[in-house]
Amino acid sequence: MSNDDEYCPVCKSSRYLNPQIRFLIEPTCYHKMCASCVDRLFGNGPSDCPVAGCGKRLRAARFRAQTFDDIAVEREVDVRKRVNKIFNRREDEFATKRQWDDYLEMVEGTTFDLVNGTKKEVEAAEKRLREYEEANKTVIERNVQRERAEALAFMAREEAEREMLRATRKAAELETEEDKRELMLSRHAQLEALSNGDPEKAERIKQNYIKRAEERRRKARLDVETAKGIREGRALVLNSMLAKAGEEEDEEEEEEWEPLGKNVSDTSKYFSLLEEYPRVDWIDGFVADQKVAAGGYDRQDWYQRSLFEAFAGLTVFLPEDEDEEAASKSLPDRTDIMVVDVPS
Template identity: 40%
Template sequence: MSRIAPPKVMPVYKRDPRTGVVQSQDDVCPVCKSARYMNPSLRFLVNPECYHKMCESCVDRMFSHGPAACPIKGCGRTLRKHRFREQTFEDIKVEREVDIRKKVGATFNRREEDFETLLAYNDYLNDVEDITFNLINGIDLEETNKKFEAYTRAHGKEIEENAQMAVQERQSFSAAQKLERQQARERREAARREEEEEKREVEENRRDVLNRLASGADAETVAKEGQRVQLKKRMDRQAATERQRQLQAAEDAHSECNNKFVIKGLKTKQKPAPEALVDPFGGLRLVDSYFTLQDDYIWEGIQEARKDVKQTAGGYDVRDYAHRSLVAAFSGLGVFVADEITQRDQLAQKDGVVGEDVGLKDAEMIHAP
């Protein structure tokens, strides 16, 4: 008997052709223990209240008579049947995050034109993302929910107006798309009719020329007359097509203006203050105070290093050495030891005066509890 463990069988995933949901044969209902392996038509539902998955039969059996507690051990949340739905994403965490973002986005639906400055709009977006992040990751849920509910109560009318505006924009966009498809279909039909009309005119002109030639007319005169008639018809047809195109363009422009009619200028826009230049050093200026570095110095060591290929091939710059030497030479010019001693003595005298005023000697001040 072989001691080698059998290979692990990977779960088989397939996509439901009706809903597009990715399903696995290893899915098992945690309530009735039914598996999709034994029942391929088994449907699993989730409730956005707790996102615990259970089969459709258990949902009908437990929640048909009204709200009930979640049967999953340790949950206990009250669930309602009408909120159960099929899972859209394979990962339940992604499912939950998408639902939370939809909920937050439906409430915080203000637009950039609702703010006076771009900075205020960016701050608003930052606050919305903070609330979304806290709700997704369970951080400060109580405080975050209070903030969410307070905003909903304070801006209820504005939220409803923005939602209605979004619905109107979607309807206008759908109508514009439908109109564009209809116009494209009409243009194709017009092009087809024009092509058929042109073929018919060519055939009629050919028959007319043949009839005239059969009647004994001059061939050259008949040919020129036929070309003139055909050219006139073609020019008339092109002029009619151009007029139709101009009328259609004017109608499209008028329709677009009606669909995109927006009253602007009612809210006073503040001109944003110019942003200051970014200073990565926070105001620190590394400027030499006591000397100015020159491009060249008459010194044998520097001249030899400048001419030595071994020194300069690796990118070494002799000015770095000159700068370090000058810094070392001037490093002690700003230090005055006598002044420091005087300041130290003055501080010591002040400390002694304070100690005498309190009534304590130096030894007592040191050993005082």
């Protein structure tokens, strides 16, 4: 179909009758419609595709101009962009060339199924794509950051190159203007010396001009070399930054903070705190007071403190011998105390 044969499936307007018509496509179904029909049908919100047999939900914000003449090429390019955003690993991330080739084959197979596969193959490829994205979120995000860093580095290198060229041109212009001014002054001084009958002075003036001109050229060459060195230094810094961004850092597990110290617990091994205990009139009345409850008082704290005081000191044995150190060595470590509930 030639461009003149293009027509809108909704209003039937064609480019042959209206050369100024603008066609748009939506990546969900890639059906082509004119811009006026898009505004009329989808301007107030999402709606179903008007093409018979499609019925897919389309949105005005997703309509765009077609880049390629062949709509199949347009669709394949969009699919490859979406796949490459997820399968964005690089060759240096694989141990062997065979693993890299297998990865590329898997990516290409998934892309082919999405573009040319049957409905069942497309569903399987979409499932494979989702599972890979879910399992490799960290790797995908890291490679996205690397791509951004490389783009920024490329822009920085381009800017440094342009800056060096601007500095070189400016230095050349200034050198030319300075050289012209020096040449005019030198010739005027030489003519004045010759008019006064002093050819030796005129020759000295000429040699001084040649010497200063050579010094300016040498300085200009030095400035260019300095600019090149600065550019190369920036390139080395950017390359080192990219290398660091590409390295997979070993993520150390963050150690959990323990308020009482490492391996220290405030849970007693002699009692367990229950949710409810037999009624205590004074504590129930105290908790029922609105002033107390507003301050955040909790009866569980009272229960825990009472039990802690009741069981405190069960494993502490004071020696009766005068030599406490000897007595402490003679006493066994008494930890075989059993606490049982006494029925009321």
